[in-house]
Amino acid sequence: MTESTQSAFVAPNLAVSTVIFTLRPDELGKLKVALPLVRRIRAPFDGQWALPGGPLNITEDLIQAASRNLLETTGLEPRYLEQLYAFGSLDRSPGSNLADRVVSIVYWALVGSEEAxxxxxxxxxHWFEADQLPTLAFDHNQIVEYALGRLRNKLAYARIAHSFLAETFTLAQLREVYEAVLDRDLDPGNFRRMVEADGIVEPTGERLAGTRHRPPQLYRATTSATGETK
Amino acid sequence: MTESTQSAFVAPNLAVSTVIFTLRPDELGKLKVALPLVRRIRAPFDGQWALPGGPLNITEDLIQAASRNLLETTGLEPRYLEQLYAFGSLDRSPGSNLADRVVSIVYWALVGSEEAxxxxxxxxxHWFEADQLPTLAFDHNQIVEYALGRLRNKLAYARIAHSFLAETFTLAQLREVYEAVLDRDLDPGNFRRMVEADGIVEPTGERLAGTRHRPPQLYRATTSATGETK
DNA sequence: CATCTTAGTGTCATTCTGACTTTAAGCGCA
DNA sequence: TGCGCTTAAAGTCAGAATGACACTAAGATG
Incomplete structure (x- = not known):
């Protein structure tokens, strides 16, 4: 009844998957949330798109597995990485028998727009826009929706937006991140006030030249939130 | 690399544990957050207190396992039940070898104060006050702290406080729940205003008699949030 | 040098929040 | 009977946070 270490028990398989978010411009040049998916090459859901993932190696931490996943799929290091949820319903893979049951511990990650x-x-x-996904394998559509909700929610109170950007950036670029994730326009003045009140960025002293207008100040993030280390 | 169903892989053991919260009066009659722990009867951590839990049966959902856990430990049904986090660090059980590695998917639950x-x-x-725990087995002290944080945070925006109370209750009783969980006094007038603005309760029309003062209105919760069903 | 565009600052009304006051309505007790 | 005690319930007020919007600054373009 208590946490046990008996190995004779028939345990479900344990996998780690990762929802990897970045921002990329659509055909109109507007930033959109995008994520990479991999095509399955075996049953079930052979040929369909799915989240990158795989079985958890017994020698690695959950977060290491997610990070490895991310590296293997995209060649990138995460700028932010956090556990999302453990999905383990019996009906995740319709028609499969119990011995094939998989519990997936899903992470979500942010990667730099430029690297991506x-x-x-x-x-x-293949990279897809988050709001234009095909029907994915397993319950992966639901998982992505859940991850998007977490991202939008977390953006409001955590310092993660700069994870999409380079080392230095303008407030307009940072605002674009918020607008892309939240999918609505924000007032530039109010956005500046919010950002300054929260102290999430500091000016570098440099200005961005070459624009067609008044040169904006360049900022950097004050604290580097890389996600959990739990 | 993609989510697979190969069973030959040496997988870590998968367990489900549950942090079960209730409120009970301390020696001064003040409500405190409390939770039940079970004493371990085998190595590692033999004799120490730990969260109730056990291996995940391959035929049951994660949330079912948590619910069963709760029933086996306390004989109670949860009034609220939600997944907390999956803990899977390699160093959770110091000194053990890899074959004994356990990944714990932890749920947190609320049970009625009266039933408890x-x-x-x-x-x-044994039931312990949450802020007076002994040193627990594994990483369970950290897990409880994490669960407490989630509880306090969630109280602010989710309709869960009534889960500790009976079907009907006074606003003073509901306020006591908030005060116990947040561990600080709240202004009765402001609390009433908040509760009414959020519409989380509705008056029953009944009043509580037998008090030594003006009889308070009895309320019931408007929506019954039982937690996820994912 | 006039115009366009975005940067950056400032204002105002509304809402939210915490602290506090006032009145209502029961009970216990002289 | 009525006075005081206690908590219920409603109301007031100042400061903070938020959304909408106006205004000035400073570059590039022609």
Missing amino acids: TAVSESANI | TAVSESANI
């Missing part, structure tokens, strides 16, 4: 655009795609790895 | 006081204790099951 450099990632090469292949026939079996 | 009727629960019998034994030599191996």
Whole structure:
């Protein structure tokens, strides 16, 4: 009844998957939330798109597995990485028998927009806009929706927005991140006030030149929240 | 690399544990957050107190396992039940070898204060005040702290406080719940205003008699949030 | 040099929040 | 009977936070 270490028990398989978010411009040049998916090459759901993931190696931490996942799929290091949820319903893989049951511990990650655009795609790895996903394998559509909710919610109180951007950035760029994630326009003045009140950025002293207008101040993030280390 | 169903892989053991919260009066009659712990009867941590839990049966959902856990430990049904976090660090059980590695998916639950006081204790099951815990087995002290944080945070925006109370209750009783969980006094007038603005309760029309003062209105919760069903 | 565009500052009304006051309505007790 | 005690319930007020919007600054473009 208490936490036990008996190995004779028939345990479900344990997998770690990762929802990897970045921002990329759509055909109109507007930033959109995007994520990479991998094409399955075996049953069930053979040929369908799914979240990157795989079985948990017994020698690695959960977060290490997620990070490895991310590296194997995109070649990138996460700028933010956090556990999302453990999905373990019996009906996740309809029609499969119990011995094939998989409990997935899902992480969500943010990667830099710049790095992500450099990632090469292949026939079996493709980046999708988050609001234009096809029908995915397993319960992965629900998982992505859940992850998007977490991202939107967390943006409001955690210092994670800069994870999409380079080391330094303008407030307009930071605002674009919020607008892309929240999918609505924000008032530039009010946004500046909020950002300054929260102290999430500090000016570098540098200005961004070459724009067609008054040169904006460049900022950097004050605290580097890299996610949990639990 | 993608989610797989190969069973040959050496997987860590999967357990489900539950942090069960209730409120009970301390020696001064003030409500305090309390939770039941079970004494371990095998290594590692033999004799120490631990969260109730056990291996996940391959035929049951995660949340079912948590609920069963709760029933087996306390004989009670949860009034609220939600997944907390999956703990899977390699160093959770210091000194053990990899084959004994356990990944725990932890749930947290709320049970009614009244039902909980009727629960019998034994030599191996005991209720502790949350802020007066001994050193627990594994990483369970950290887990309880994390669960307490979630409880306090969630109280602010979710309709869960009534889960500690009976079907009907006074606003003073509801306020006591908040005060116990947040561990600070709240202004009765402001609390009433908040509760009414949020519409989390509705008056029953009945009044509580037998008090030494003006009889207060009885309320019931408007929506019954029982937690997730995911 | 006039115009366009975004940067950056400032204002105002509304809402939210914490601290506090006032009145209502029971009970216990002289 | 009525006075005082206690908590219920309603109301007041000042400061903070928020959304909408106006205004000035400073570059590029032609």
